[in-house]
Amino acid sequence: MLPPVSQLHYILNVSCPDQIGVVSAVTGHLTENACFVEESSDYGDPQTRQFFMRIRFRPTRPGFDPKAFMDGFAAIKDRLDLKLDLYERATRRKVVLMVSKLDHCLNDLLFRYRTGDIRMDIPAIISNHPDLQQLADWHDIPYHYIPVTADTKAEAEKRIEEVLEETQADTIVLARYMQILSASMAEKYHGRIINIHHSFLPGFKGARPYHRAHERGVKLIGATAHYVTADLDEGPIIEQQVERVEHFNSVSDMIAAGRDVECLTLARALRYHLEHRVFLNGNKTVVFRR
Incomplete structure (x- = not known):
């Protein structure tokens, strides 16, 4: 019994x-x-x-x-x-989402948050653009517009850290936040910042990955969710997913498929993290999925 x-x-x-x-x-x-x-x-x-x-x-x-x-x-x-x-187990962790202009990952996480698919609290959304304010307002989540330029990067990052401290954020998710965080910030929040990369790392880094993948005639595209470190896109990998594409698929087709796989990959990685299933093991992870 x-x-x-x-x-x-x-x-x-x-x-x-x-x-x-x-x-x-x-x-x-x-x-x-x-x-x-x-x-x-x-x-x-x-x-x-x-x-x-x-x-x-x-x-x-x-x-x-x-x-x-x-x-x-x-x-x-x-x-x-x-x-x-x-x-x-019942404790809900505080997750701050950071985003630029592309809304697919943000929208997916907000849907999963609203439906209870991922158990978390979202005390703030931070963006370097004002474009997604309306989406945040619809979900009744405070939206912090913090513009970033080469000259104001240090000041902007200081303001970002103030928001993180004010909200007592446990986890930070870069849901297509198109800015590189400083090495000091990556170190301060080691193991707490999750990024989604729009390719199957370590291949096709940098700008226009789907265009480069299309030029190479790849048959699989993917997405990688990883912890942020001082080394750009080199942090410990939490989750990866792939999607098959064919020779007749256009760049637009690949981008659409890529957005889907990015959403799924990021959501799974965040869920594993929030359920304490991820262990850092040097520059890699051990993930007990089930």
């Missing part, structure tokens, strides 16, 4: 050097605290020699104390060099 259902559900993320005994030690602590495991995934990377584990569980005893639960890991944590993070 399953233990009684608790109203509280938690996610425990574990990372450490790969070694014998991690799973046993962690699940043993869960057992000692009468926690019922609902979902568990783990992986040991033979190249980086790091171990990653994600456990979704619910307490079965009344009065579960998250702090006491985490404090109880002290001896195990020191012995196995564990990095532990505990999240209450």
Whole structure:
């Protein structure tokens, strides 16, 4: 018989050097605290020699104390060099969306937000153009128009960071925000900024990727969602999707297909991130999709 259902559900993320005994030690602590495991995934990377584990569980005893639960890991944590993070599953994270003029990714995320397909709060939309103010207003989300030029880039970025601090943003999504963030900003929000790139990285970087892909006669186009780092379009990849195209497809056909795949890729990457399914592993990621 399953233990009684608790109203509280938690996610425990574990990372450490790969070694014998991690799973046993962690699940043993869960057992000692009468926690019922609902979902568990783990992986040991033979190249980086790091171990990653994600456990979704619910307490079965009344009065579960998250702090006491985490404090109880002290001896195990020191012995196995564990990095532990505990999240209450029901907590909605604050996501600030940044966009320029193209609205397809923004519109898709707002639809998923409004329908509850992606559980999050959106306290602000930031743009370097005023064009999408009406879309933000329709969703009743504050819109911050912060123009950016070569001369005002530092000032604009300072204002962006003020909005992020004011809204207490957990995550920043570049939903086709066509500006390069500074290295200092990328470092400050390391692992918290997700970008969608309109090609299957690392190919066809830079401007007019679909035109270049069309010239090369590619058969697959794609999109890449990744974390932003100081190295342009080189951050750890979270999700990629591809779409087949044919020799008779025009550039316009490819752009339309590309927009669809961009939306899907970004939405999946954001969902994985918000559900704490993504672990940074050097310049790559471990993603426990299910």
